[in-house]
Amino acid sequence: MKKIILANPRGFCAGVDRAITIVETSLAKYGAPVYVRHEVVHNKYVVDGLQERGAIFIEEIKDVPEGSILIYSAHGVPLSVREEAMAKNLTMIFDATCPLVSKVHVEIKNLHKQNYTIIMIGHRGHPEVEGTMGQVKDHIHLVESEADVETLPLDRDIEKIAVVTQTTLSVDETKSIIARLKETFPNLRLPKNEDICYATQNRQDAVKEMAKSCDAVLVIGSKNSSNSNRLKELAENLGVKSYLIDFDYEIKSEWLDQVMNVGVTAGASAPEVLVEGVIKRLQQEGFNTTETLNVVEEHMTFALPSELR
């Protein structure tokens, strides 16, 4: 019998939920338009929906008219963006940066004050990486892979050196990069608590478990969603065919040839309504049984800014 296995947890995390609620509540309370710096979360369905309701997504602060309401995306912003926004005559600024990203910002600023050289593990060009690295003006280096460690222009016996990571990386890959850093720089200081967030960790754990019983895995998430890409890679690395899709209509029947068990998960920025669409589409392909694989229970929530409560 053809079966759908649903990973749990999947989909929205507390940081995404908070960021979307900040935009929705601002629109409800102050009316359209509200300006959002960068896609508030990396999901096409969510961003298109908010745009229809009056959110305007911009990349540059110069594109926000004076007197507007501005919201920073969940990925966080560099200090230069905050400074530029503060210098404008804006009515209100709301910060939808995930508190777990803000935690890394605080960590970086403290390390910098203590004269540490900081290594950030992350993906070049990702807004979270730009935001986090942009918390300090110098003495910070980006590493994307183990090979990058060798090219760092630093003495091996440097005394004050610390590492932080993007929150949505592959847990396993990050462990090997940190191990290589530790070998190269024996004085390396590790983060007190992991920077990879609970939601990334839990969704990866659930996919690992789910993939064991699947012939194919569908990951619902947008192409620019870091944590969704990691879920797809993880299933692939376990030898299971894996596809990243925004919508159910992208599923091709040939992907499901010879597939008896299809796994379904969703990145942290993908809403459950998209999962429901995928289940309906799979039912049309003869997958009439659905089973949920519960790996971890989540209870995390983050408070809204006081003006929006």
Ligand code: SF4
């Ligand atoms: S994926 Fe993690 S860091 Fe990103 S918004 Fe969600 S909880 Fe925050």
